[in-house]
Amino acid sequence: MKVLLIEDDKDVGGFICAELSAAGHSCVHKHNGEDGLREALCGGHDVLVVDRMLPLMDGLTVIKTLRDGGFASPIIVLSALADVDDRVRGLHSGADDYLTKPFSFVELLARLEVLHRRASTPAPNTITSLTVGDMHMDLLKQEVVRGETKITLQPREYKLLEYLMRHAGQVVTRAMLLEHVWGYHFDPQTNVIDVHVSRLRRKIDRGFDTELLLTVRGAGYSLGAQA
């Protein structure tokens, strides 16, 4: 995955680049809005990570300019502003995701990979079924079968499993689950998500030889692949 990072803070930028390289991705780092915009227009980047506050041209303007010009690659906005308003404005400007500083690198990486995968998988909406290992989900009938066993799920459990299956093999963080399965963006005080996931795990993994739903310590969960 080729990442273009537009971030004026040298420490944060350096850290993200180093971690991305360590995770096997390439990273180009630009320090201001104008340089970043020029670099992005040259093309060749899979995902953009853009800080909101940038010298010369602010992050949202960069994103708007790119989107107006038909730029299609996914973009994540980074921001030190924790206001809900800012989040909404960030997403309205054409960004695909929004992260508030301070964030953990795991969170950023998980989101980057999900965005990258989504962008590189053609027309995901036409899919009518999902398969991970021996588990099969029929999106039209809303049915889940593992091996020969039909699994009965509550509506929320179904949504949770669907999200996990759509991102099978990828690390999905708790914050991502809250945002996409529950539709809220907040910090739970306790392990509410873990309880939901372990319930789901009981239903889909109990009685089977291989565990499909794995916990990735310090990051989140992953369905069907060793992290």
Add this chain to the structure above:
Amino acid sequence: MKIRKVLTSITFRYIARYVMALSATVFLLLAFLYGYFSYTYFSELSASIVDELDTIELVYRGQSIPGVEQYIDDRLAINEIDPLYYLVSDAQGNKVAGNLPVSPRYREFSGGWMGFQIDLLEWGGSTEAEFLARAITLDEGFRAVVAGNYADAVEKTELVFRTLFRAMIATLILGLTGGFISASATLDRIERLKSELSTVIRGGPGQRLQLGRELGSVRELAVMMNDILDQMELLMQGVRSVSDNIAHDLRTPLTRMRNHLSQLRSDLETASKADVDSIIEECDELLTSFNALLRISALEAGSALSGGADIELGALLRDVVELYEPVAEERGIDIRFECHQVYYCKGEIDLLFQMFANLVDNAVKYTPSQGSVELRLQTRPAQNDVPGMHSIIIADSGAGIPPAERKNVFRRFYRVEASRGEKPGHGLGLSLVQAIVHYHRGGIELGSNNPGLLVRVKLPQL
């Protein structure tokens, strides 16, 4: 040194200015009175002298010298309080009539006026006296002089003036001395206060000003200073307890992290990823704490909500309950929410969700198994000027919060003593709840559910 201090003190300078202004006023008043009296007296005297000379001239025209002699004798026979004095002399300068000695040494004044001095003792008067005189020349070298004694009146005026002048000097001296004394007394009190204050500065926050024998406004000042010191101490205690709590909350995860690291060091060969993962989890806990703290600060520092989206409270609360249902079920807690009506309010949906999630999280956390958590949504429509309010009640059957603690639990890092170290949490949940409620112009109160805690959140209606 002391004298210099007193002289430059505000009190002394104030009194000195006052005394000097007073003296100057009195001096001006006296000068005016002196001038006025003198002028009035002299103008009356000169008028009567001119009258008398006119009469003598008339008498001389009618009856010549013998008539004048007769007239003057008649005048002198009347014993007047302020008598006039006469002299009529012939061409050779010999006295013809009158009671003045022959030709005293005249001093010439302007306008035909003359002045002279005679020792009245020589001719039976009291003492040396000053006279104002005017002369007319009659026919055949006769000359008439009429004079009036003014020494008396002038002396009296001068005496009063001199007395008052001395009194003024005395006032000045006494006033300044008094000012000096009272200024030094005030200065002493201020010095005492200063030395008390320096004791307080040296002695730390527990020290207070000794009121002792101070009275009046200085005492009030000292009492107020003590009040300020009390408040400062209270604030300092607050800050200290907050930092104590921060230290406590940070110490536990840091200690665990440290232990893990030292263990990891000894197991370096065999250390597994899981060990590192648990350290990372500790770090995440710390980060969560700081994030919550920053969010609270951001909410409290900013202005209240303006605009916001229309939010259906019932749906929001159902989502919260649904999110926490598995946790409650796992702990054997019955969680209920029923609402069949649709209520809207303005707000930021993520913040409101965070708030209710925190409250439900607390309720589930502090309720023992087999207990229950109940959510209720009520609404009071707008009446007259009172805007409508939604009130959301979250009631549990846990231990509740004692009334004395109900205010404290909203403080950052504050945790009811019994739960510190026992239950997970960073002591910021309710602080964040309060910040979000205030951001939405709402209110929150804690009560008892007999037994358990009853939280009532009020949010303004759409």
